[in-house]
Amino acid sequence: MQRVDSTTTGNAAADGPTVVLSATGISKRFGGIAALSDVSLDLRPGEVHALMGENGAGKSTLMKILSGVYTDYEGAVAIDGRTIRFTGVRDAEDAGIAIIHQELNLVPELSVADNIFLGREKLIAGLVVDGKASSRTASALLQRLGIELDPEARVGTLRVGEQQLVEIAKALSKSARILIMDEPTSALSPAECQRLFRIIGQLAASGVAIVYISHRIDEVMHLASRVTVLRDGRHVLTRDMAKLDEDAIITAMVGRDLLASSDHERGPGGEAVLSVRDLSLSKPDRHGWRTMIDGVSFDLAAGEILGIGGLLGSGRTEILEAIFGSSDGRTGGEIRLDGVPVEIGSPREARRLGIALVTEDRKTQGLHLQASITDNVALPLVGALARFGLRSRSGERGLARDAVGALGIRCESIEQAAGTLSGGNQQKVVIGKWLATRPRVLLLDEPTRGIDVGAKREIYDLVFKLAGDGLAIAVISSELPELLHLADRILVMVEGRQRGILSRAEASEEAIMRLAAPRLGTPRRAARPAA
C-alpha cells in the first residue's frame, strides 16, 4: 500500500486535500433504534479528527463500522477512493485501520504481552508462539510509549487506567495508518494523558489519520485539527477546530444552550457520619504483601462532599475498596459510623450499614450487561426485598423508572438490556442502581467517566442534591475541574499515602497537582511485608 504524504496545505489545493478514508451516507439500526442516519465523514492523512456528541449520539457505532466490527449497515466506506466492505475486524486491520475501543476488550487471565499480541503471535515470533520473545517485544513497545507496566503481569490484576494503557499499546503495535481512539483517556492520569498526546502528535506528523473521541472538550480542542459533531445519530457539522470555541461545540452537541450546573450550598460540617483512622490495605502479589495504602485518616459529615485526588495508582480506589469491604487484601486501621467502630468484611455488610460504592469499572463490577435496566437497578435491593417477601416486579419497575427519570437515561424501555445502552448511559444505570439502595454514605469512583457534558452537569446537580438531602459523599475524580466543582475538601494521595487535605479555600488545580506529584528522593512504594 502506498503511503500518502501528510497534508499540510489544508484546503488550498485546487482539488481539495487527500482523503484516506471516506464514509458516505452511513445508516445503522439496532431494532427500533436508528443509531446512525445518513452520516458522512472523511479523514485526511496526518489529521487528528475529533468526533463529538452526547451519550448515545452514535460515535462508537460509526467507529465500529469503520473498523469492521459491524458489517451490516447502509452506505459506503472507501479507502484511498476505493469502496470497500470489511468482512470483519481482521479485514479492517489488514487495510490499516486499528481501533482502541471505549470498553476494554482485554483477556483478564492473560499477561500484558499476550494481550498486546493476541491473535498475532506468529507475526512476531515466527512459527512458534514464543512467550519470551513476545514479552521482550512488548517490553520494548511499552518502553517506547513511556508506559511503566510489567509485560508479564496478568491484565486482570491491573487497574482500569493501566488496562487502558495496554489497550492503547495493543492498537499502536499494529502500525495502522488510520487509528481510531474511542475515549482513550477516560481512566488515565494527567501525566499519562500528556504522554499519549505526544504520541498522537508524532503519529499524526508521520501521516497517520486519527479519529479521536472524548467528552473532555479542552482536551479535544487542544489536540484536534478538525471536528465532526453528531447528534441523535445525525451529522451536525464538520469544521476546522480553530473556527469553533467551546460554547459553539457544546451547542452543536446538545442542540441548546446548557445551563451551568448550580452550586452546592456548603454548610459547616456537622458530626462525622464516617470516620476513618489510619486506614491501610495490603494486597498479595508475586513478592508477598504489597502495601497499597497506609495511614489514611479523614472525617466525613452528613451533607459533606470529600474529593479524593491523586495520580493513577496513588491508592484512591483502594481507599474506597477498603471502606466498602470489596478488596481482596488485608485492611488495618479503624472505621467508625456515627462514632461506632465497625468491621466491614464484605460489600454486603457495607450495604447493610448504608454504604454504597459506584465503581469505576462498570463493565466488570458495576453492571450486568445482559440484564435489563430494571434488573440492574433493582439488583442490590433484591436480597433485602425478597427476604421480607416484598419482592415485587412493579416496585422494581418503579425504581427503574425513577432512575431513568432522575438521571436522564436515554433508552427505549426499562426492559432494554443494559449492554445495548451507550457508554455514558450505562454509567448512569450504575449510579441509579446504588441510589435505589438509599445509602447514607455514597462512595463514587470516577462517576462521570465517559459521560457527556450535559449528563455530567446533571450528575453534578444530583450529587449536590444528595448532599443536600444529608448523604455523606466521597468522590474520586481524575478531572481537576470536576474535583474542584464538587468537593468541600480534597484529600490528595501520593503513592499510597495521604499527602494532605485541602480546604475549599486552599484548593486549586495547581495546589492539587503540586501535592499529587511524587517527591523526588522518596522511595517508591515498596513490596514489604504488611505488619
Ligand SMILES: Nc1ncnc2c1ncn2[C@@H]1O[C@H](COP(=O)(O)OP(=O)(O)OP(=O)(O)O)[C@@H](O)[C@H]1O
Ligand atoms: N448493540 C446495540 N444494540 C442496541 N442498541 C445499540 C447497540 N449499540 C448501540 N446502540 C444504541 O445506538 C445509539 C448510539 O450508541 P453509541 O454507542 O454509538 O453512542 P456514543 O455516541 O458512542 O455514546 P457514548 O458517548 O455514551 O459512548 C444509542 O441509542 C445506543 O443505545
Ligand SMILES: [Mg+2]
Ligand atoms: Mg461510545
